[in-house]
């Protein structure tokens with residue numbers, strides 16, 4: 246009996262002690278779910294063997310990382326970085342770095358593809374920076390750039406630094422919300438042609454745009470897939486970067502009907518991709534800056550007619566970016582109902598457009614090397630700038 250009592254006592258003590266050392270469950274973190282769409286998906290393939298060189302200073306590490314393309318999750322050795330590859334890589338990275346990376350859907354494209362936003366760093370950080378890439382179909386080196394940047398910072402999170410400030414410090418105090426493919430339908434039309442659309446109605450829309458573009462002399466291509474390589478718009482033939490509610494009614498220099506580029510749509514924010522970006526941006530409460538990554542020209546746009554104080558702050562940040570990547574700062578004011586115009590004019594945010602690479606889009610993968618070395622540390626640079 247005595248033995249039984251002491252056993253019970255011991256058991257009670259154990260329970261007591263273990264409950265003392267069990268930390269409280271962390272409070273639920275605030276998420277920015279804009280839709281009810283499913284979030285993470287399991288990788289479709291077994292995990293890749295990732296073996297990258299050790300950190301050896303930013304420039305050296307960036308070079309070795311670049312040369313180890315096929316050893317990384319985000320592989321740039323193939324020319325076209327597709328939507329499916331991006332989905333797979335997001336899942337791999339979320340599984341490999343759950344403490345510093347996640348992603349979720351925040352809407353759907355016209356053709357029903359999930360729009361993903363990745364969260365790099367501490368989601369509870371006081372500061373936020375939003376990055377949008379791939380809003381124009383044929384500019385699909387930009388999703389590759391931001392996906393490689395993400396993996397680079399994740400891999401070297403605990404050992405890497407920007408100008409002596411550890412990546413961990415930067416990304417724990419400034420969280421990045423990154424949309425690698427804002428226009429997945431346009432990107433897949435440019436990469437794979439008309440077969441990338443399964444819906445016959447959407448195919449018909451794009452075929453009609455092809456016919457009117459031929460009539461207007463915008464293309465002499467006899468093959469629709471060759472013509473589609475230069476496609477910038479979404480699957481409705483609307484240029485998403487002319488569709489935002491920022492002096493939309495004033496934008497007259499574009500097309501009056503669906504086109505491979507520059508058609509602003511039947512009304513401001515008529516497109517689901519535009520509305521999703523608006524909703525995503527509005528859920529973030531402390532955005533320091535918005536980076537819009539495009540191709541091409543190696544130039545920076547920053548002046549869209551925003552009020553003076555914001556204009557000055559935007560220019561100072563643009564100069565910091567130009568100091569690093571050597572891109573030319575465009576002096577003329579530029580306003581064309583773009584996402585960055587909307588961020589600046591409607592939300593009062595510092596928003597800049599970074600036109601990466603030189604040449605005719607779609608740029609070949611051989612242009613990626615210069616794009617990478619000019620811009621690999623753009624995100625920690627931005628985080629450090631706003632510290």
Ligand SMILES: [Zn+2]
Nearest residue numbers: 381384539540
């Ligand atoms: Zn563009």
